[in-house]
Amino acid sequence: MITIPVWGFIVAVVLILAIVAGVWASGMASRLNRLHIRTDSARVSLEGALHSRSSVVATLQPELGQDVAHVNRVALRATDMGARSEAENELLSELDSQVWTNPNFLEASAKVDLAARFYNDAVSDTLSVRSRPLVRVLRLAGRAPLPEYYEALLSSPAPSEDSADNGGSAEG
Structure with a gap:
């Protein structure tokens, strides 16, 4: 019969636990990396969609060309989504009612x-993993900044008095 000293058993258990913890941490770090890549990819798609909409606005309402150029100069950064969101909302508030009904717009x-939904879903998934205590303690996210949600406050025109008088309503 083979006998293992107590200290050998304790060392084996600690070694096994260390290996399991290392495998878990490595897997979690890989998952976080994939989530950050997904978030970055969704942000790039959102930025492309915003640029496309700006181009449509510039075509439909050329007098807003400078405003469109200003909006396109505001970077869509993962750590400062509010600046671009505010710029977009300012631009949208200046649109004529005909633009809001144009099929291209x-x-x-x-x-x-749709791009904003995909981006916000990716941010939600990333933040849920990054908020776990062991992930924070072990700094498995590295130096990647925390992504922020994109909040488009204005997605349709405010109901005008004319549409309220005519029984119409603005959907949002």
Whole structure:
């Protein structure tokens, strides 16, 4: 019969636990890396959709060309989504009512909404993993900044008095 000293058994258990913890940490770090890549990819798609909508706005309402150029100069950074969101909302608030009903604008806006949903889902998944205590303690996310949600506050025109008088409503 083979006998293992107590200290040998304790060393074996500690070694096994260390290996399991290392494998878990490595897997979690890889998952976080993939989530950050997914978030970055979704942000790039969102930025492309926003640029496309800006191009449509510039075509439909050329007098807003400088405003469109300003909006496109505001970078869409993962750590400062609010600046671009505010710029987009300012631009959208200046649009004529005909632009809001134009099929090209509606299509571009639908793409922005879809891209924003994908981006916000990726941010939500990333933040849920990064908020775990062991992930924070072990700094498994490295130096990657915490991504922020994209919040488009204005997605449709405010109801005008004319549409309220005519029984119409603005959907949002």
